[in-house]
Amino acid sequence: MVEIRKPITVQEAVSKVMAHMPLMPAETVSIDDCDRRVLAEDIYADHDVPPFNRSPYDGFAIIAEDTNDASRENPVTLKVIEEIGAGDVAGQAVGHGQAIRIMTGAALPEGADAIVMLEVVHEKNNGKEIEIKRRIKTFDNISWKGEDTEKGTLLLEKGRQVTPGVKAVLATFGYAKVKVYQQPVIGIIATGSELLDVSEPLVPGKIRNSNAHMMISQVKEAGGIPEYFGQLKDDFDHSFRAVKAALAEVDILITTGGVSVGDFDYLPDIYKKLGAEVLFNKVGMRPGSVTTVAYLPDSGQLLFGLSGNPSSCFVGFELFAGPLIKGCQGLKNRFLSLAEATLTHDFPKPNPFHRFVRSRAAFTNGQWQSSPVGLDKSNVVTSLAEANALMVLPGGTRGYKSGDQVNVLLLNSEGREHFCL
Amino acid sequence: MVEIRKPITVQEAVSKVMAHMPLMPAETVSIDDCDRRVLAEDIYADHDVPPFNRSPYDGFAIIAEDTNDASRENPVTLKVIEEIGAGDVAGQAVGHGQAIRIMTGAALPEGADAIVMLEVVHEKNNGKEIEIKRRIKTFDNISWKGEDTEKGTLLLEKGRQVTPGVKAVLATFGYAKVKVYQQPVIGIIATGSELLDVSEPLVPGKIRNSNAHMMISQVKEAGGIPEYFGQLKDDFDHSFRAVKAALAEVDILITTGGVSVGDFDYLPDIYKKLGAEVLFNKVGMRPGSVTTVAYLPDSGQLLFGLSGNPSSCFVGFELFAGPLIKGCQGLKNRFLSLAEATLTHDFPKPNPFHRFVRSRAAFTNGQWQSSPVGLDKSNVVTSLAEANALMVLPGGTRGYKSGDQVNVLLLNSEGREHFCL
Incomplete structure (x- = not known):
């Protein structure tokens, strides 16, 4: 029977x-070994970003007030008292009439309240002085401590897969080791x-x-x-x-x-x-x-x-x-993504049950288009190589025509949290 | 200066x-080591698919003509002369009044010209006989040799990345080793x-x-x-x-x-x-x-x-x-895919040059929607973890409003052959 x-x-x-x-269970791995793994811990900022007031450009740290009267006809001259590279900290404060040459990313020296970009000053006297031909406003060109992210901020929740961008966040915030699911x-x-x-x-x-x-x-x-x-x-x-x-x-x-x-x-x-x-x-x-x-x-x-x-x-x-x-690795977006697509060919077979048709989905002319690949005889192995989607034809439907709207499950997509057909 | x-x-x-x-250069690797690699050789069918006439179901191989007069009231009885499993080959031919029990995928025995499914016959006499209550047509339920793919067919062109579906093709056609680009x-x-x-x-x-x-x-x-x-x-x-x-x-x-x-x-x-x-x-x-x-x-x-x-x-x-x-690994689809999307937020900055805004693209309600992530200050590192797309705002444009159509480059997509913004 x-x-x-x-x-x-x-x-x-x-x-x-x-x-x-x-x-x-979770395990702790080196940041070098966490690619594509799933975070098993929430990731927090261990410091403000930027960690200090800093310059977004190569330029000069000055006191903005010193340029109040600057103009093309009446340039202001400031004395360059020091030059600091990225990673260095100025050895002295900027006083009136003074400037410190500063690199992109370097900390704003004490006393200074604005950065003037390298491109808009005229260096003279072998770089010992600069001339500025326009008024610089207080706080111009300063990246403020914590303006991007404050210390303690929750940056990434567990359940996320590690991508290059996630890795950048981990590195920035000192996660030399990170907890991921086995x-x-x-x-x-x-x-x-x-x-x-x-x-x-x-x-x-x-x-x-x-x-x-x-x-x-x-x-x-x-x-x-x-x-x-x-x-x-x-x-x-x-x-x-x-x-x-x-x-x-x-x-x-x-x-x-x-x-x-x-x-x-x-x-x-x-x-x-x-x-x-x-x-x-x-x-x-x-x-x-x-x-x-x-x-x-x-x-x-x-x-x-x-x-x-x-x-x-x-x-x-x-x-x-x-x-x-x-x-079971804790990944939130565990299900295939679903998209609405336009069928490019007739598919006349009736569908007594849900049918999953191996298909090629392409986003063209503002919409997803879905083409069945192969004959959909269940033994057609070659179509698996072409398919990047499964077209979902619900059970109880009689057949579909070119131009009909269908749902497709995208095989290589980011995934979604809930299952849906 | x-x-x-x-x-x-x-x-x-x-x-x-x-x-x-x-x-x-190309190198030859085991099929076990070729995941995600790029094919450096065209892949051909080394045999017909199916390689022989075979049964797509569990059932009985018969001569269709024997059922010409079969009906509910007048069932035909055939003698089961042999039973073959998948992978086996029948030891004898089917003659009139005879049937051979056959598994899904097994070769059609000589003499037989149709398969009748297990579900539609009545087995009796301890499986030594079957009763069929309807007419079976000649060639019913036969998967024909070569009907999917003929020997020598070009199946996959070089330049393709190996996916699970590609791997199935390689295995089916005997590519125990495969040439891929280094x-x-x-x-x-x-x-x-x-x-x-x-x-x-x-x-x-x-x-x-x-x-x-x-x-x-x-x-x-x-x-x-x-x-x-x-x-x-x-x-x-x-x-x-x-x-x-x-x-x-x-x-x-x-x-x-x-x-x-x-x-x-x-x-x-x-x-x-x-x-x-x-x-x-x-x-x-x-x-x-x-x-x-x-x-x-x-x-x-x-x-x-x-x-x-x-x-x-x-x-x-x-x-x-x-x-x-x-x-340089020979991959054809080497560029990021482009999709048209609807901007979900105002983006008032003018764009003197092409701007690539780190964005989150999602396909919802029949269209791609693109949301800028982070402030787009160039030092905002956290936004890299959220971005799955780069929104392309062409140079020479004045700013964009929510609802505007924009192009997005999809970061985790299949890729395309030509670069396009």
Whole structure:
């Protein structure tokens, strides 16, 4: 007898997975090793920015009042009493009739209340004097202590991914070490006696294993550490032992294949024997309807059983495993971003269930345009290389025409906090 | 005397840089090590996909004609003569009145011309026979050899970055090793006596070096291998020796600071002493107008002299160094993508030159919206963490109002082949 499974909605399936999300512990790493990691601590300013009143330009620190009567016809001459480089501090105060030559970023010397830019003065007497031909206002060209950021300000909240800009903030505020969430180790197992290794020649009846390689990349992109346990033959005992052994070494386990209702689909029985609670084993979506997720209450581990079909596997990963892997590292924006797009081609197939069409989305002429790639036969592997989006065609719709508005999930986007189709 | 520099346009500056772009040699790496690398060879199908006529479902291989008279009232019974798993090949041909049980992906046995799905048959006599209650058409449910991709088809052109989908294609077609472009080694030197290391406490007049850390991340994101040579004091001989030593170890060298026209800006003299041709030393843009790029004819090396100001440094990197680093790895889509966006705030400053405003772009309600982040004072470092886009305000414009249409360069996007503002 064929087992009848009851499909749940994609939204429900995502909720069930996220409700079982573990949170990885934090670890402290060097600023040199924090790229793309997720902050596990809020980042505060340890000092005012600027840390002192400073010059935004190369120029001269003066007392503005001294230039009150300056004009083209009646230039004011000031005596240059000192020259300080960036990082130096003036050894004396500026008095009336005096100026100190100052570099971009250098601290405003005592006594001075304005900076006059290098370009607007005339240096004379071998740089010992300067001539100014216009009135400089008090406080001109001063970057004030704390005007950008006051000491103690919350700069970045935890849950943010470290980008080059975040790194600049960390460095500026002395975070030589920073707390980030640990990266989960994601075990990957491919099942199916028909699978050949990528280096093996093709033989009748067999195909090369592409899912494992694809998922290793997907895990890396999601910030996880992939650990590949190889390909399993269609044999229950062998498969059970392999799954059990892998679980001892990983935070989360993903398998591809073996989750359908065929004779050689052993994963359901493996989940049973492990004592795992099956969160769902059928989702109202195409491709990937057999996507299964199970939960081990004792260890808190999740087991993702993705379809052996490459496109189903890809979609199942992006919808369920990817957000979970990002989320358990504390990343706030863990879900794929959604955009409205204009369909560029007819897509006449009816959609009894939510359909996720591998698509190429491009922003042109002020709008997103979405083109399906490949035939959307579930075994078309080449289309995965072209797709940068999944077009969402809701279940219960009859087909779409070129020019229709559709939603697309953007695969390489910044991500968003909440799941939405 | 203050040197007067003649600014060139951003477009000209980009053209000059790209005209001096080296192309890295190719290297062969394992499929396991090719993530995010750029393909240096075209990828072809080494076999038909599917490689043989196969079943897309679990079911039974039959001769369709045998079901011509089948109906609910008059089911046809076929004898199951064999059962084959995925990867197996049937040991015999299907004859009239016979069926072979077959798994998803298994090869169509000889003699059979249709697959009937498991779900629509009634198994009886312990699986030794099946009953079919409707007519099955010839060629039903067969995935034909080569219907997705024919052997020899060009699948991916060189110049593509390896994504999970690309990896799936490589694995499917037996690319256990793949030719990719080498990653350039990018030297980074920070200049300025005012710079403290990130781990040092602040002292009067000094600031922490954030640019080097930021650029190490930017180089990684662009696919380069960063090599950091530390911070240089404002001393010509010391700086010259350090730059010269670094050049011996890197493909491209980036410095921050020291490119203005101040007394301690040694880079112009260092370029001269090295015999480098200065491609430009002033660009009609804010921030980053002092961005300098020089070229060493003998070695073919480029030297990027970015401003010491964090925002100027960031923008100079993204506009000039990033595309060059991507381009010299053979990446086609080397430039930042451009999108039209609606400005969400007034931006009243006039723009004598092209202005690149650090912004947050979000796609909401069917359009991109762009919000400036921070004050756009060129020393506001915190805004770099929030920015995911650079808003482009063309030179010669008077100021912008909320609701105006502007162009934005998207920092984390897929990229495009041609530069455009």
